[in-house]
Amino acid sequence: MQIFKNPNFDFVGWRWPALGLSLVVIGIGLFLMLTRGVQKGVDFEGGTIVIVHFHEDPDLARIQGALPDATVQRYGTPETRNVMIRVKRTGEEQGTDLSREVDQVLSRLREANVGAFDETPVGTKIVGPVVGEQLRRQGMWATVLALGGILIYIALRFQFSFAVGAVVAVIHDLLVTLTFLTIFGYDLTLNVVAALLTITGYSVNDTIVVFDRVRENLRLMRRDNLPHIINVAVNQTLGRTVITSGTTVLAVLSLYLFGGDVLRGMAFTLLVGVLSGTYSTVFIAATIAIIFQGRKPLKGQAAPAASASARPSRRRAVS
Numbered sequence: 096m097q098i099f100k101n102p103n104f105d106f107v108g109w110r111w112p113a114l115g116l117s118l119v120v121i122g123i124g125l126f127l128m129l130t131r132g133v134q135k136g137v138d139f140e141g142g143t144i145v146i147v148h149f150h151e152d153p154d155l156a157r158i159q160g161a162l163p164d165a166t167v168q169r170y171g172t173p174e175t176r177n178v179m180i181r182v183k184r185t186g187e188e189q190g191t192d193l194s195r196e197v198d199q200v201l202s203r204l205r206e207a208n209v210g211a212f213d214e215t216p217v218g219t220k221i222v223g224p225v226v227g228e229q230l231r232r233q234g235m236w237a238t239v240l241a242l243g244g245i246l247i248y249i250a251l252r253f254q255f256s257f258a259v260g261a262v263v264a265v266i267h268d269l270l271v272t273l274t275f276l277t278i279f280g281y282d283l284t285l286n287v288v289a290a291l292l293t294i295t296g297y298s299v300n301d302t303i304v305v306f307d308r309v310r311e312n313l314r315l316m317r318r319d320n321l322p323h324i325i326n327v328a329v330n331q332t333l334g335r336t337v338i339t340s341g342t343t344v345l346a347v348l349s350l351y352l353f354g355g356d357v358l359r360g361m362a363f364t365l366l367v368g369v370l371s372g373t374y375s376t377v378f379i380a381a382t383i384a385i386i387f388q389g390r391k392p393l394k395g396q397a398a399p400a401a402s403a404s405a406r407p408s409r410r411r412a413v414s
Contacts (some may be wrong), residue, residue, distance in 0.1 A: 098334040106377050107326040110385070113378035117267055124274025133273065136282035137222045139231040142183045143196040144220040147204070149176045150211040161207030162200065170217075170356055177217055179356075196221070234288040241295050242266070249299075253306050260384035261302045264375040268298045271371045272364055279363070286361040294368030301339075301376040304332055306384075321388055325381045340373040 137144050153176060159167045162180060170179035180200055197219050204212065222230075242262055250258035269291060281287065308328035316324050347369060351362035
């Protein structure tokens, strides 16, 4: 399927404005993370989540007043009349005592007379602080090891400047995604971490497709510089990028709209990550590779061909 006929967009020419835009977005995200912090879910922070179904439209203000140390929000559509109550767990983990917090939440709701609700919660989730700390540590290690593996793989298959560009692009995607998660108030949960790792693979796959075309073009464009070769490669793979990213966005958007509250954070993460990954492949990975490579010849570019490009008239005079 051919979307573009001989595209010739100057993507590389826009690399500096694009890099500036990314730095602004990431700067905003880092500022929010340092001042507001990343809102961690029960999976990492430990605590109790209770989902309660009310017989009438719930009054969130009264529920919050009855549970001042909890986070209260609607769960699902307004028609379901479900409320999610999240209580942060402090202190040491005490095994079966953790389940008693659910009964305490329901008891405090009854005492405050916040309205009629089902005595059996729609759902509960309990994670102790020790487990939460372990999950947080494992999630960080999984991300670091994934980035390290990507760096080694691309450095061996292509060259080190491309590997640096790919890893910086992945870090860019993770930071941009965390920025939007912080802005829109999504919790950092295990589902979100799984989505972040998925973004890592997706972004690298897009980048490798472009870099693979760059390597093929080196055989035919030995006298051209790296920015021009990358620009041609991006244009050659543009149709494939649009089709792949477009279909993925449609699938993730459907998951975000119809997957329910449990999957909404994960779907939002994937949605932002796929768009950011496509953007970073075209602009960030290419820009970093160009900066890091400098004027050094690429693998596949013979030294005589490089010198011929620098002094074409002298080469013809000798022959």
